[in-house]
Amino acid sequence: MYILEPESRERIWGTPRLHDYSGDQQIEKIGSVYSASGVSEIDCGIVNEEKTFSEMIAENPGKFGLESGEVYPLIISFTACDENLSIQVHPTDEYAQKVEQMPYGKSEAWYFINSPEKGWIYAEQQIPEKSIILEAAKENNYPKILKEYPVAQHDLIYIPSGTIHALTKGSLVYEIQQATDITYRFYDYDRIDKNGKKRDLHVEKAIATLQPDKQVEKRTFESGETVNQREFTIQHLKGKQIVENNSDVASILTIIAGTLVIAGTTCQAGQSIVLLKDEMFELPDTVEAVLATPTKYWKK
Template sequence: MSELYPVRLIPVFKDYLWGGTKLKTVFNKKSELNILAESWELSANKDGQSIIANGKYQGYGLKEYIDIVGKEIVGTKGLALDDFPILIKFIDAKKNLSVQVHPDDEYATCHDGANAKTEMWYILDCNVGAYLYYGFKKDITKQEYQDAIRSNTITDVLNKVPVHKGDVFFIPAGTVHAIGAGILICEIQQNSNTTYRVYDYDRRDKDGNKRELHIREALESSNLKKSTYSNSVLDGDDIILTQCDYFTVRRLKVQNRVQLRIDKTSFHSLIITDGSGELYMGGEILKLNKGDSIFIPAQNNEYTVSGPCEIILSFL
């Protein structure tokens, strides 16, 4: 087996209070946790890293694996970065998530412990009438923003956006947002777990304590300009969902088979969001099922995926 073989990953699970059980019932995730709010499908984050499930490096964490084999497997675009560049999750929002914001690169650089987070959402499924909040309806002053937070009317000044299966949202860092109840999402983001909560519906955690808000940080890092958004349902068997400075995301609908090219500039991450199939690469064959996460190290090579299946392909 080549050192650069396709790696199957075991996710990290998070049981935040707003989560549900769809990651178990829809994606067959195995966990003793009663609530599965998030599964971190591709993660080398300090708060939880994916585990390799196959081959020579079975049992190693993704970060450990990269440290052993070498950063070249991340790709030349990632060599200058201190940390693995992206984090990919499934999110099951049975209840509303907090209204929140993430810092941008400039703010993160000036504040120790902060990590920038631009992200995108691909709506895998949602309840009828589901919605989310995305940025401000109009330009707002910092004082107006602060007043809305203090009076618990922050959602009144945000765009309330209905969602549908297949919608795509790109959320630049600094955009105030909230995922609403009844939405199942695949999220691709910068490798960050920095979240500044603005409003949390006066909820309490499992110990009866109100969850911490981060008002000062939110006031300093939020984009107060009117936000524009697009959530059009995209059609096509091979389309780019998002392309930005931090990642590119393609959606592939494989009916029979498709041949894909990888090079030394970036790894490939494959998230199987529907169906099943097989991956063929250098004599290796991997079975693919709905919910699987595959990491392919950067290299000059080709591989083939058979279907029928839907794949979210992410790379730098």
């Protein structure tokens, strides 16, 4: 069992609201607090250990249910925005392997702790033809093609790779994604970064990996519910109970609300604990958490 140290990332659309989820107090506009990540770009430290999460896995991958050279296949974060995110798409498995030399693409899911101000996010498109989408990209005229997809607090939205989407202002989510952290931007509202430059767009790659026929999935994620997707299984836990990892791969227990103490270390909202195979832990009655377990679908 390991307690991970969250990593905060500043974003142009970020918010101080993520200070309540173990966000770095020195950063005002936090876009994401990475609660569990073991990739080179975002590598969480481990409490009372000198090695990072990725280094620990590289040293003994079998301990985490992985093979030599594999990274932990999921990234868990808390993401929030005080402005709309860019209109974007993530690579499919096929595109990630062919173009980015990555083992898989990036599907993700959002559990809405706070819903967006206007009650919707961008997801999917009204017109499926890529040529029309590309024309809209050239004209920066996205409202005519994008769907305003309704969401509410406590909804769970699964976004398969290759699906156009964007979080909108006011959202605060628990986010689970595959560990290929690649985003292709269609449009970014002509925003200027802190260096006075517009952020890069990736329209050609975004169009190439876009799968217009794909749809997002919306469902409830109440306490006690379990959701199975191709890439992961997540369980919504609340109240006193025994949490056990019955998988061959390490699971990630992430605190949504409340505090718990492990071996004298107090863990707060925004933090994650790695549970190895057959490890168990008693969740206090004041804590709400999500247990995430990777599915190594590419091995089947």
